[in-house]
Structures are given as C-alpha cells and as structure tokens.
Amino acid sequence: MMRLDQWLCEEHDLELQVARSYILQGLVSVNGEKILQAGRTFRPDRDNLEFRRPRDFRNRGTAKLRPALQYIQDTLNLEEKPPWVRWPCLDIGASHGGFTAALLEASAHRIYSLDVAYGIFDYELRRREDVVLLERKNVRYLDPSWFDQEFLEAEGIFIVCDVSFLSLRPVLASVVDFFLTHMHCGFQGLFLLKHQFEASEQTEQGVLRDDELRTRLESEIHDFLRQRGLNLLASIPAGLPGRKGNRETFLWLDFDRKTV
Structure with a gap:
C-alpha cells in the first residue's frame, strides 16, 4: 500500500x-x-x-535528460546524426512528457510515449502528429499490437526510460524479450537508474545515503546487463537529482540482437 x-x-x-x-x-x-x-x-x-495537472505545472524531466542527450551528441562524429534523429523513439514512463519534450527539442522525428497512467500527458504534446501517445500501457507487458508498422519495421529504436517504484531489471528484461520476439532490429537507449528503487527497503525516508550500497547495486546491475546481452556504453549523471536529493544516473545502453 x-x-x-x-x-x-x-x-x-x-x-x-x-x-x-x-x-x-x-x-x-x-x-x-x-x-x-x-x-x-x-x-x-x-x-x-x-x-489532472494544473496549467502552471512544470516538470524537471526535460532538464534531467537534456545533458545526457548532449553527452551522446558530443561523442559522435560531426557528420553523424544521433540515434534519436535516425530512428523512432520510445519514451517509457512518459508521465506528462518531460522526456518526450527533450527529445523533440533535440530534433527527434517520431516518439511513442508510453505510460501506465491516463490523462496526465501534456495537452500540447498529445496534439502533435510526431507524438504517438500510449496510455494505460505497462512496460512489463509490451505488445506489438500497441505499435504501428513504422515502429515495428524500423532499422533501430532509441529508448528513454524513467520509471518509479520499480527496479530497472524487470523493465530491461521486458524490453529485451520484446525485441528478441517481435522486432528485427536492436536499440540504444538512456535508462534512468534510480538506486533507491533497487533497494527500497534500505533507504532512509526514500533516500539512499550509503555509498557502498550504491556501488554494490551498480555492480549488480552491470552483471545483469551482461547476462541480458546489453552493452553499457556509458554512465551519465542525470541533469538534476531526484526531488528528495537522490543521485540518479542514466545508463547509455546498446542492444544488438544479432550478437545475443
């Protein structure tokens, strides 16, 4: 409860x-x-x-994601387009659209914004033709019927993910299984690691203060990534901490289904 x-x-x-x-x-x-x-x-x-968000509602999600997108951009050749421009994007845990807005700012051309909630996604974003809103959808039960042919036949997908009250492991497991079963391509993505939800029973009022525990959790996550065929390209600090002060980290991941 x-x-x-x-x-x-x-x-x-x-x-x-x-x-x-x-x-x-x-x-x-x-x-x-x-x-x-x-x-x-x-x-x-x-x-x-x-x-039902008020008109003055503001989210910090865009500010969290923006530096991570810039980090990826800075690692590419000047002539190379970033993956969110070359491929369709999937925003997991889209909530009211903070990450979706950041992707649009960075020139993404089509975004599938998925969340288990209903009615909270930004009104202006939901009216855009380049945003496909998938409400009342649980990432643990991904289904190809949710997506159109442009998504299912893409050469790659770029994923951003921010989920709460849930370990990142079942999310990643679901995504990998979906791609192995239903997709012909792989994906890259920025998945927000919230250590407090990897060990919620060991937090102090929702805040994880034990640095040794943080390190151990990261090591366990890295082992999990290897087991599932996910390549960790970089760990990138989020642009802002969580509201309670938790330090959060983006995992820049690559999944090539041909090597699994």
Missing part, C-alpha cells in the same frame, strides 16, 4: 507540500473517484490513478 501524496511526489517529481495542495484542489482521482485526503492509501499495481 502507498499514500496518495507519496505517489504524487515520486511519480511527478513534486515537493510534498505541493503534492498535498494538488490533492486538496481535487486534481487527483483513484479509480475515477476524486480523492481529497493526502493520506489515503492505495495499491499502485491494482488501482488506476489520474492526475
């Missing part, structure tokens, strides 16, 4: 008092029922939560 204000803070990167004020404004509903109690508990894996 999880408190409603806790979910809003983590899922939408908000300060606790801001999250509670949004709840009191009636902007959050659970299974279609407007909830005004910040302490109400629910089950994230069973209940359907919706957040």
Whole structure:
C-alpha cells in the first residue's frame, strides 16, 4: 500500500507540500473517484490513478535528460546524426512528457510515449502528429499490437526510460524479450537508474545515503546487463537529482540482437 501524496511526489517529481495542495484542489482521482485526503492509501499495481495537472505545472524531466542527450551528441562524429534523429523513439514512463519534450527539442522525428497512467500527458504534446501517445500501457507487458508498422519495421529504436517504484531489471528484461520476439532490429537507449528503487527497503525516508550500497547495486546491475546481452556504453549523471536529493544516473545502453 502507498499514500496518495507519496505517489504524487515520486511519480511527478513534486515537493510534498505541493503534492498535498494538488490533492486538496481535487486534481487527483483513484479509480475515477476524486480523492481529497493526502493520506489515503492505495495499491499502485491494482488501482488506476489520474492526475489532472494544473496549467502552471512544470516538470524537471526535460532538464534531467537534456545533458545526457548532449553527452551522446558530443561523442559522435560531426557528420553523424544521433540515434534519436535516425530512428523512432520510445519514451517509457512518459508521465506528462518531460522526456518526450527533450527529445523533440533535440530534433527527434517520431516518439511513442508510453505510460501506465491516463490523462496526465501534456495537452500540447498529445496534439502533435510526431507524438504517438500510449496510455494505460505497462512496460512489463509490451505488445506489438500497441505499435504501428513504422515502429515495428524500423532499422533501430532509441529508448528513454524513467520509471518509479520499480527496479530497472524487470523493465530491461521486458524490453529485451520484446525485441528478441517481435522486432528485427536492436536499440540504444538512456535508462534512468534510480538506486533507491533497487533497494527500497534500505533507504532512509526514500533516500539512499550509503555509498557502498550504491556501488554494490551498480555492480549488480552491470552483471545483469551482461547476462541480458546489453552493452553499457556509458554512465551519465542525470541533469538534476531526484526531488528528495537522490543521485540518479542514466545508463547509455546498446542492444544488438544479432550478437545475443
């Protein structure tokens, strides 16, 4: 079980008092029922939560991703186009569209924005023809019927991923299995490693402070990547820390299905 204000803070990167004020404004509903109690508990894996963002809502996702995209750009030859320009993009855990917006700023031409939530994606972004919105879709159960031929027949896919309350391992396992089963290409991507969700029982009020534990978690993740045929090209610090101060890291990954 999880408190409603806790979910809003983590899922939408908000300060606790801001999250509670949004709840009191009636902007959050659970299974279609407007909830005004910040302490109400629910089950994230069973209940359907919706957040109707106010007009002044701002997200830090774009600022988190932008430096990582620039890092990749800086490693390429001047004449070489980055993968998000050459290929369609998949935004996993799109939420309200912070990463999607960053990709568009970086000249991505088509983005499939996927999230388990409904109704929270930015209104202006959802109206764009170069954005395909996939709401109420769980990355652990990827299905080819969600995608069009442009995606399924692409020469490669560039993925960005930011998920909360879930280890990165089942996400990566699902993505790799989907590509092995349903795609003819591989992928590159920036997957945000949130150490606090790899060892949630060892955090202090949601913050992971143990540097030795961080190092061990990273080593375990690296072992997992090798086991699944994923090549770690670089670890890139996120442009901003998590709202609670957690240090987060983008894993720049490459998956070539021909070598698996």
